Amino acid sequence: MEITFFECKDYEKKKYCAELKGHTINCISSILNAQTLKDYRDSEVVSVFIRSKLDKDNLAQFEKLSLIVTRSTGFDHIDLEECRKRKIVVTNVPFYGENTVAEHAFALILSLSRNIHKSYIRTLRDDFTIEDLQGFDLKGKTLGVIGTGHIGSHVIKMAKGFGMKVLAYDKYPDTFQADILHYQYVSLEELLRESDIVTIHTALTPETHHFINEKRLRQMKKGAILINTARGDI
Template sequence: MKVLVFSAKNFEKEYLKNANNKKHKITFTETTLSSKSAIQAVGFDAVSIFSGDKPCGITLEKLKDFGVKYMTLRSAGYDNVNIGAASILGIKVANVPNYSPNAIAEHAVGLLLALNRKLVKANNRVKQFNFNLDNLIGFDLNNKTIGVIGTGKIGSIMVKIMHGFGCHITGFDINENSSLVDNYNLKYMPLEALCKVADIISIHVPLNTDTHHLIDENLIEIMKPGVLIINTARGAVIETSHVITGLQNKTIGGFAMDVYEKEHDIFFKDLSNTIPTDDMLIKLNVMPNVLITGHQAFLTKEALTNIAETTIYNLDCWSEGVKTENELF
């Protein structure tokens, strides 16, 4: 099968090559898939896309016209794909549902620790041989209340890790996990109640119509003063402008994010020699109590291996005329 890999990153190419083992003819392009770049797929049976690609209906129609029959995502989330249009056009779509929930949860914990204990600020000082400890005070995680919004695969691991820190754990999810309640003393409660009691809020829900801008000014207003918010889910789960207001009025004590609702034309690129134009990101980036990573929570050897192997597995199934269990419709 001839496969064009859009948005190919240097860090993933070797993993894909090793997983493929020369079974499929793979071509890499750093170009993001769009209605304009879709023409590059002429002559290919399948395309592989990343979370930053946005195959809208028009793009999918072009891919269909160009002979593309399959689309394999190198991600778990698929909110960037018009699944309805793909189904109508007969383009099969599959994702990587379980590449490494540990990677995401552990990154969330890393963000929390760095934000709370001001590790980046401390390291920057020491680099200048400044060992002053003023304004570096954090708090013990032990006996604090953490609210885990979304207790699926990633959120469940977050619950287990924070239980090890001695936290009181509250959770919100439309599907409650009884084993977390029994084994880790998780207490489920309505979202509003969680926001009122949590010292820390960690977000682990998918992006859909119900979760879009889930965290907005109404919820922020009832949060505990000084709450820390960690988002490693999807950027648009948070109403960013409302979070900025919460930071400015000190309702929110700190904010760490690995995702951003306008990251499409920003993340995964080196923009260090350009003048930034995104006002919200500029504001966040200069705040001393904000920590930002560029969608790297998934970036572990284990996750990259699993993503590559599942991507090739999906292609293998299709080339053999077999439906992969990772198909999305």
């Protein structure tokens, strides 16, 4: 079986070759696109990361492709409908980096709430003044979490450690989890209106494309913080 990995790092190549002995393994450092796939059209399995695009045109170039493995949680870079038509199985990594993304979200929250980014820039300029650098405590503030899946739930746990009140919005509310972690599901409008900080942890789908638009931004508190560690198109 010919298996081709795109966006492949050197350390990954060693692992794949060791684990998949007996197969033809191609490890390509570049992303998958119309140019880079030309030499690998006979691949039966293709593995990619988030920058590679498996759209209708690129999928049409693979004559033997039966399985796509994306080494990510998100799969918006893959045309699922076209894969269904071609009977190509698509898999992802659903439990990948939840705490990593959640910690990064809180790193961004703390950077903004404490003006760390501003003080860092001043320090680079040999400016050690502290005027206008006063931040605010997270304790007692309201955090709005959009999407309460694996990443969102980690964020909620961290928020509770800071003594924050948590409001949440999800198309499929997990009321059992809400009871355990002591947060409240509300409408999106109420979440935007009441939250001091809003953080996004939902997948990019046709439904969530430009989900936070001008109308919804205007519903937020004046001076509120918006954190997006999900997809930019949301």
